[in-house]
Amino acid sequence: MGKTKKYCFGLCLLISVAINILFSINLYVGGGQWGEKKHEDSCQPVLSWSEKAAAEAEAVAAISCSGHGRAYVDGLVFEGQPICECFDCYGGSDCSELSPECSADADSGDPLFLEPFWMQHATESAVVISGWHRMSYRYADYTTMSKELENYIRKIHLLVGNAATEGRYIVFGIGSTQLLNAAVYALSSENSSSSSNVLASIPFYPMYKAQTAFFNSESFEFEGDTYSWQSNNSKNNEDVIEFVTSPNNPDGELKKSVLGGKTIYDHAYYWPHFTPITGPSDHDLMIFTLSKLTGHAGTRFGWAVIKDKDVYEKVLNYISIADLGISKDTQLRVLKLLKVAVEGDGKPLFEFAYNTMRERWDRLTSVFSKSTRFSIQKRHPLHCNFFNETRLASPAYAWVKCEREEDDDCGAVLEAGKIIGRIGSTFSAKDRYTRLSLIKSKYDFELLLQRLTELVLRENGSIQTM
Amino acid sequence: MGKTKKYCFGLCLLISVAINILFSINLYVGGGQWGEKKHEDSCQPVLSWSEKAAAEAEAVAAISCSGHGRAYVDGLVFEGQPICECFDCYGGSDCSELSPECSADADSGDPLFLEPFWMQHATESAVVISGWHRMSYRYADYTTMSKELENYIRKIHLLVGNAATEGRYIVFGIGSTQLLNAAVYALSSENSSSSSNVLASIPFYPMYKAQTAFFNSESFEFEGDTYSWQSNNSKNNEDVIEFVTSPNNPDGELKKSVLGGKTIYDHAYYWPHFTPITGPSDHDLMIFTLSKLTGHAGTRFGWAVIKDKDVYEKVLNYISIADLGISKDTQLRVLKLLKVAVEGDGKPLFEFAYNTMRERWDRLTSVFSKSTRFSIQKRHPLHCNFFNETRLASPAYAWVKCEREEDDDCGAVLEAGKIIGRIGSTFSAKDRYTRLSLIKSKYDFELLLQRLTELVLRENGSIQTM
Numbered sequence: 001m002g003k004t005k006k007y008c009f010g011l012c013l014l015i016s017v018a019i020n021i022l023f024s025i026n027l028y029v030g031g032g033q034w035g036e037k038k039h040e041d042s043c044q045p046v047l048s049w050s051e052k053a054a055a056e057a058e059a060v061a062a063i064s065c066s067g068h069g070r071a072y073v074d075g076l077v078f079e080g081q082p083i084c085e086c087f088d089c090y091g092g093s094d095c096s097e098l099s100p101e102c103s104a105d106a107d108s109g110d111p112l113f114l115e116p117f118w119m120q121h122a123t124e125s126a127v128v129i130s131g132w133h134r135m136s137y138r139y140a141d142y143t144t145m146s147k148e149l150e151n152y153i154r155k156i157h158l159l160v161g162n163a164a165t166e167g168r169y170i171v172f173g174i175g176s177t178q179l180l181n182a183a184v185y186a187l188s189s190e191n192s193s194s195s196s197n198v199l200a201s202i203p204f205y206p207m208y209k210a211q212t213a214f215f216n217s218e219s220f221e222f223e224g225d226t227y228s229w230q231s232n233n234s235k236n237n238e239d240v241i242e243f244v245t246s247p248n249n250p251d252g253e254l255k256k257s258v259l260g261g262k263t264i265y266d267h268a269y270y271w272p273h274f275t276p277i278t279g280p281s282d283h284d285l286m287i288f289t290l291s292k293l294t295g296h297a298g299t300r301f302g303w304a305v306i307k308d309k310d311v312y313e314k315v316l317n318y319i320s321i322a323d324l325g326i327s328k329d330t331q332l333r334v335l336k337l338l339k340v341a342v343e344g345d346g347k348p349l350f351e352f353a354y355n356t357m358r359e360r361w362d363r364l365t366s367v368f369s370k371s372t373r374f375s376i377q378k379r380h381p382l383h384c385n386f387f388n389e390t391r392l393a394s395p396a397y398a399w400v401k402c403e404r405e406e407d408d409d410c411g412a413v414l415e416a417g418k419i420i421g422r423i424g425s426t427f428s429a430k431d432r433y434t435r436l437s438l439i440k441s442k443y444d445f446e447l448l449l450q451r452l453t454e455l456v457l458r459e460n461g462s463i464q465t466m
Numbered sequence: 467m468g469k470t471k472k473y474c475f476g477l478c479l480l481i482s483v484a485i486n487i488l489f490s491i492n493l494y495v496g497g498g499q500w501g502e503k504k505h506e507d508s509c510q511p512v513l514s515w516s517e518k519a520a521a522e523a524e525a526v527a528a529i530s531c532s533g534h535g536r537a538y539v540d541g542l543v544f545e546g547q548p549i550c551e552c553f554d555c556y557g558g559s560d561c562s563e564l565s566p567e568c569s570a571d572a573d574s575g576d577p578l579f580l581e582p583f584w585m586q587h588a589t590e591s592a593v594v595i596s597g598w599h600r601m602s603y604r605y606a607d608y609t610t611m612s613k614e615l616e617n618y619i620r621k622i623h624l625l626v627g628n629a630a631t632e633g634r635y636i637v638f639g640i641g642s643t644q645l646l647n648a649a650v651y652a653l654s655s656e657n658s659s660s661s662s663n664v665l666a667s668i669p670f671y672p673m674y675k676a677q678t679a680f681f682n683s684e685s686f687e688f689e690g691d692t693y694s695w696q697s698n699n700s701k702n703n704e705d706v707i708e709f710v711t712s713p714n715n716p717d718g719e720l721k722k723s724v725l726g727g728k729t730i731y732d733h734a735y736y737w738p739h740f741t742p743i744t745g746p747s748d749h750d751l752m753i754f755t756l757s758k759l760t761g762h763a764g765t766r767f768g769w770a771v772i773k774d775k776d777v778y779e780k781v782l783n784y785i786s787i788a789d790l791g792i793s794k795d796t797q798l799r800v801l802k803l804l805k806v807a808v809e810g811d812g813k814p815l816f817e818f819a820y821n822t823m824r825e826r827w828d829r830l831t832s833v834f835s836k837s838t839r840f841s842i843q844k845r846h847p848l849h850c851n852f853f854n855e856t857r858l859a860s861p862a863y864a865w866v867k868c869e870r871e872e873d874d875d876c877g878a879v880l881e882a883g884k885i886i887g888r889i890g891s892t893f894s895a896k897d898r899y900t901r902l903s904l905i906k907s908k909y910d911f912e913l914l915l916q917r918l919t920e921l922v923l924r925e926n927g928s929i930q931t932m
Contacts, residue, residue: 049527050524053594129799146540174793298795327795327796329796
């Protein structure tokens with residue numbers, strides 16, 4: 001990108017052949033496995049084995065899909081060509097057909113709002129993996145985690161100021177998802193006689209409950225809401241493992257431990273685009289995910305920052321027993337992405353991300369300000385150490401409340417208005433609430449805003465109910 | 467590789483600039499995200515955003531490390547340059563220093579014997595991942611598994627003839643490791659009142675026991691050896707989940723179910739390089755891993771072939787709860803590797819792999835034939851449908867027995883001879899046995915053979931015991 005585009009046809013071919021003959025006679029210098037290649041910076045680099053894959057990747061990326069889809073090198077192929085995968089609500093072989101009655105899908109936390117940043121930084125973020133890259137189970141230091149990647153994780157925390165990592169251990173996981181369960185196992189394993197009680201404060205991310213129930217371990221049990229637990233078991237906080245999600249999913253609130261016992265801090269959303277960074281989190285066990293930092297949910301990469309050596313070793317053991325570590329290909333790509341993320345002291349990435357979220361919140365707030373039927377969470381201004389100014393939070397999700405008494409199934413009300421959200425009971429809250437994702441692509445957000453506007457206009461009688 | 471190497475200095479630069487001016491004036495055709503690029507096949511393709519990463523990967527690959535190490539793009543960096551990571555027993559900044567008293571490490575099943583194949587197929591196996599590749603949790607069909615990759619998995623099974631996949635479901639996992647446990651959960655979950663009994667036949671891969679014990683589920687319990695179980699519980703085979711590893715790890719035997727109840731077939735080693743392929747395996751639940759097919763253990767990718775829809779959905783649910791699916795980057799790379807694996811109907815890959823293993827076994831057998839102190843497993847000739855001839859198996863591991871009565875700790879005997887194996891009790895067998903890995907790099911194998919030869923020579927009094 002930003003380079004002069006070059007075209008190479010017949011004349012080029014002739015001259016190129018002549019140059020090659022001239023240079024290969026006079027300047028051929030063999031060496032290394034594939035010969036050492038020298039070139040001037042201003043020349044087109046002379047590539048050998050990576051050239052075909054690079055050309056293939058660029059050719060696929062150049063398929064425009066009318067701007068409403070993507071073609072991928074690993075996508076489905078029709079008549080030898082990769083086909084367009086259309087965004088929601090678009091169809092046709094080139095994704096040019098909009099389905100006018102399509103619902104706005106604001107269900108998933110797919111962080112595609114960051115995709116344009118990576119397209120803008122295509123050169124620095126591309127990665128080439130050779131066929132023989134890291135075939136071993138382990139790195140040269142006998143671990144299954146890249147030390148260089150760990151260094152960049154520490155670097156980005158230091159730069160953002162959102163977590164204390166000095167003197168702490170870091171473990172990688174398959175997304176933060178795997179680490180949530182690994183942490184429960186690590187914290188519960190000391191109690192071999194009785195099972196630990198796993199808790200979270202309503203509304204909470206449903207995976208905590210789903211995992212604990214699914215793995216059905218003799219070592220722990222999900223016991224629901226911290227406040228209910230506290231009122232029934234005021235004296236017993238020793239055998240608890242509390243999940244604290246801060247900022248919270250679904251409502252974006254900065255949270256603290258209620259019970260003060262063993263705590264797992266899920267900091268997936270503790271980045272400057274979603275919340276002012278008030279200072280480095282300094283807890284015993286903190287979990288982060290690439291998904292909500294750079295937007296690469298599909299890469300399945302997360303990490304835990306752990307104070308205690310014994311807990312660290314238990315989490316490490318979990319990862320080893322569960323799947324013998326994280327894909328080396330994934331680690332290589334994450335390294336490349338974090339190298340871009342820390343460029344310019346993180347300003348380009350976080351400014352892009354924050355500005356996108358702030359603009360979305362501005363527009364969303366404007367729509368909801370015209371409604372009495374629907375409300376969204378209050379946002380508090382706080383000083384952000386990273387941006388060095390006081391700002392409102394711009395959470396990943398709107399936590400919508402249907403205010404009318406009869407609207408106790410808010411999800412159904414929104415669905416009638418062609419909006420798909422995630423209903424309150426998913427988060428162990430009331431169905432009077434629904435979560436709307438604000439971090440999907442701009443196409444998803446634009447459609448969501450359009451459907452919300454229509455809904456609010458209908459409420460005010462400006463247009464007739466369909 | 468196999469291309470004329472080209473060098474581009476001053477003159478090239480001048481001519482290149484001239485050509486660029488000429489062509490960009492006359493032939494500029496914009497379009498697509500980065501402009502559509504056309505070129506003749508015989509021209510150097512004109513690359514833009516992928517060029518830097520490609521040049522970086524090639525530069526690192528060209529660092530020779532004296533042939534006894536590798537530099538990687540994600541390796542540690544010293545003064546801005548990636549440093550060599552030396553193979554075992556080699557040291558120094560360029561890995562040129564051999565440590566003469568170094569032990570041969572034949573412990574791990576790191577399948578590096580296939581690395582040279584991938585270096586020979588560098589062009590076809592390289593992969594370029596753009597910064598915005600597959601950021602979503604899901605593919606366009608709302609799954610977390612690449613359909614195109616699934617197609618290639620079916621293709622390679624059909625081609626090799628080692629597994630029936632028609633009408634079966636396929637689930638991807640983080641290596642076969644994750645799928646072993648997912649399968650236990652899937653098969654046990656029906657018995658909510660009592661826990662299922664998980665079993666395997668001695669000697670068996672230790673992960674079955676380690677996982678079952680670690681996850682400590684109320685739904686299942688590890689009960690050890692199938693034969694012991696059978697003699698004590700002759701009537702109750704309903705509540706069992708039996709692991710059958712075929713070919714077996716550690717001894718390479720083709721195995722069948724002993725108990726005839728629910729069975730998980732671990733077919734990690736059921737490929738033509740390790741065993742004659744006698745026919746397609748046709749069991750209800752079969753697990754495979756990329757690690758022992760292409761040698762990419764570090765990529766952490768495996769798959770299960772499942773007959774029953776209900777079991778399939780349970781395994782899928784496990785993967786989703788455990789970590790929301792497999793890295794898309796990993797899936798892209800695996801696709802690329804399998805595309806190479808199926809080239810020439812699989813002959814180039816499997817002939818390389820089989821020839822390497824056969825040669826190692828020929829040399830190993832020759833050394834052990836001179837010994838009465840040590841023996842290795844017998845290998846049986848079978849007709850291989852894939853190669854269409856009768857061949858001996860060439861297992862991934864030698865299963866060594868110390869024959870002298872006093873040598874009941876075979877691992878210690880070998881260790882005194884500077885050989886590191888994996889002791890029999892790891893596989894719930896006697897320590898009179900030790901597993902030696904034959905699938906590591908040629909350097910590892912050469913050193914192993916040297917140490918074994920020394921040991922056998924000492925046994926025969928040809929050289930003095932140190």
